[in-house]
Amino acid sequence: MGSLLALSRFIDRINExxxxxxxxxxxxxxxISAGNATIRKVFDMSSNAWLEVQWYLFxxxxxxxxxxxxxxxxxxxIDFFSNMLTKRTRDWIDLVCHIIFLLPFTxxxxxxxxxxVLKSINSGEISANAGGLVLWPAKIMVLIGFSLLTLQGVSEIIKRWAIITGILDDPAETHDNPPAVEEMLSATPKVHGK
Known part of the structure; x- marks a missing residue:
């Protein structure tokens, strides 16, 4: 189990x-959106490429x-229902749902x-919009994103099993971890005088 937990920590570090x-x-x-809107209003010019870049980034x-x-x-x-369950039941539900639903889907x-993705790369597929961009960079993000989600699902299964069997303490139970957004905000440097 030690090597599986090491794999889980490695996956967690990559995704974090x-x-x-x-x-x-x-x-x-x-x-880009603000610049594109400004150029469109001030100079009465527009570009589908700039719109597509925004979609690609998002x-x-x-x-x-x-x-x-x-x-x-x-x-x-659905926290309303899951909070009515015991911690152990929630752990089992997470484990089973990750195995039965998450991993097969991803x-x-x-x-x-x-x-x-390979077909898009090989054909040099371009957006159908006038002045549009090549499509493979956006399509490759689907492949990468779901690959990372699959790996994280494996990591979560390893951690959940270790928690259920008592090998690992649940970090959510032993620490008062702030939500991810608050955690990211707390890591940003403070501006003096504010």
């Missing part, structure tokens, strides 16, 4: 690094940060997206 750093693409998308953040969201237990769930999407 990516999840924290990909968030900066939201700022880039906002700046899609990349969504897909790459999904694994980080799962790792931080910030994904959507593995299937990863498997199906590989030929889709």
């Amino acid at each position: 690094f990516l999840g924290r750093n990909v968030a900066w693409l939201i700022l880039a998308a906002v700046l 899609g990349t953040v969504f897909l790459i940060a999904a694994a980080y969201t799962l790792q931080k237990n910030e994904h959507i769930r 593995i299937l999407i990863t498997y199906l997206s590989l030929p889709w």
